[in-house]
Amino acid sequence: MPPKKAVQEKKPLLGRPGNNLKIGIVGVPNVGKSSFFNLLSNTDNGIIANYPYATIDSEEARVPVPDSRFDWLCETYKPASRVPAFLTCIDIAGLTAGASTGAGLGNAFLSHVRAVDGIFQVTRAFDDAEVTHVEGDVNPIRDMEIIQTELRLKDIEWVQKALENLKKTSRSLGNTSLADKAKKEEIATVEKVLKCISEDNKDVRKGDWNGKEIEVINGLQLLTAKPVTYLVNLSEKDFIRKKNKWLPKIKAWIDEHNPGDNLIPFSVAFEERLSRMSPEEKEEEQKKLGVTSALPKITTAGYASLDLIRYFTCGPDEVRAWTIRKGTKAPQAAGVIHSDFEKKFVCGEIMAYEDLHEHGSEAAVKAAGKLRQQGKPYEMQDGDIAYWKAGA
Numbered sequence: 001m002p003p004k005k006a007v008q009e010k011k012p013l014l015g016r017p018g019n020n021l022k023i024g025i026v027g028v029p030n031v032g033k034s035s036f037f038n039l040l041s042n043t044d045n046g047i048i049a050n051y052p053y054a055t056i057d058s059e060e061a062r063v064p065v066p067d068s069r070f071d072w073l074c075e076t077y078k079p080a081s082r083v084p085a086f087l088t089c090i091d092i093a094g095l096t097a098g099a100s101t102g103a104g105l106g107n108a109f110l111s112h113v114r115a116v117d118g119i120f121q122v123t124r125a126f127d128d129a130e131v132t133h134v135e136g137d138v139n140p141i142r143d144m145e146i147i148q149t150e151l152r153l154k155d156i157e158w159v160q161k162a163l164e165n166l167k168k169t170s171r172s173l174g175n176t177s178l179a180d181k182a183k184k185e186e187i188a189t190v191e192k193v194l195k196c197i198s199e200d201n202k203d204v205r206k207g208d209w210n211g212k213e214i215e216v217i218n219g220l221q222l223l224t225a226k227p228v229t230y231l232v233n234l235s236e237k238d239f240i241r242k243k244n245k246w247l248p249k250i251k252a253w254i255d256e257h258n259p260g261d262n263l264i265p266f267s268v269a270f271e272e273r274l275s276r277m278s279p280e281e282k283e284e285e286q287k288k289l290g291v292t293s294a295l296p297k298i299t300t301a302g303y304a305s306l307d308l309i310r311y312f313t314c315g316p317d318e319v320r321a322w323t324i325r326k327g328t329k330a331p332q333a334a335g336v337i338h339s340d341f342e343k344k345f346v347c348g349e350i351m352a353y354e355d356l357h358e359h360g361s362e363a364a365v366k367a368a369g370k371l372r373q374q375g376k377p378y379e380m381q382d383g384d385i386a387y388w389k390a391g392a
């Protein structure tokens, strides 16, 4: 007899449930966050200035996510309207040492971080005597430590409060009820979270959690549970020669403290220069220097860090990408377009982008038997092309 297959528990994802997720730009003051925000969103909404705390209120922008599949679909269908996937980005005020106890913009800043789902952490590794550094000199390791410490301190305070409240309600429930058992489990998880941040010195996203624990953690909305992409802002010269004395140290710091987190070098100065060129000049310049803008890579990484994927709807009127969370089932994916599609869901006719690309037309995909009818249990795959059928 073949051995029994182990049933793998399907864990919920860490983070706020839903498809409408946002990424926030975080860092110490005056490191280029707003400049980066403006370049990424192709706007001038972010307030740029050569002094700390230029940004106070947060700004929001929707950044199109580059995708060669989307471009190919638009070429193929030649639709009247084209809507790519977007990543919602927020420019946040600079964070200073002591923010968790109210220094700088303190708690207001931290509440902005709480409201986002992921973090682009900008660190400064460019030397420029003209640009003030709040800590006096350029040292990205110290800056990363400041951010990490402040976010952890705030989480510790938050978790301790949650624990107190849980213990209070647990006492009032008595000893025997089922609700009491659930409370005790919740308390045990919250205690484990506290140990993770305060004793093991780990960000919550680096802890090893089971499905039940993740549900409790998601209820807490912790700052260190959010995925982080480290963006190192270099001088133009260093970016072009792909060398900077801090880069190996930053890499080593990430490997030691938050192994697996993404590190992307870029240069505000280089991107700013490119942004002033025409598309042809831009091409030419990047070819000449043998380097390409880091912005597409950064947008793609941010989107992926939030566990977002997309499916497409295609036709002569519109080619459109719809953003969903990994693991989303067909009815909920249809519901992103219209809630009626979810409520009255019948099925989806679904093909993979790769199959359409390979066979060239929907008819050919169908003839090859690769256009499939999928029901309610179907889990959407990145790059699916869907036609939804809903009841009247």
Ligand SMILES: Nc1ncnc2c1ncn2[C@@H]1O[C@H](COP(=O)(O)OP(=O)(O)OP(=O)(O)O)[C@@H](O)[C@H]1O
Binding pocket: 027, 028, 029, 030, 031, 032, 033, 034, 035, 036, 047, 048, 049, 050, 051, 052, 053, 054, 055, 056, 092, 093, 094, 095, 126, 128, 131, 233, 234, 235, 236, 267, 268, 269, 270
């Ligand atoms: N790679 C770079 N090389 C040189 N100067 C840079 C670079 N990146 C940013 N700057 C300059 O640094 C200054 C601060 O930039 P910006 O206002 O974008 O920072 P910020 O992090 O948003 O600051 P705040 O925390 O005050 O909101 C600006 O003068 C900007 O031109």
Ligand SMILES: [Mg+2]
Binding pocket: 033, 034, 035, 047, 048, 054, 055, 091, 092, 093, 094
């Ligand atoms: Mg700013």
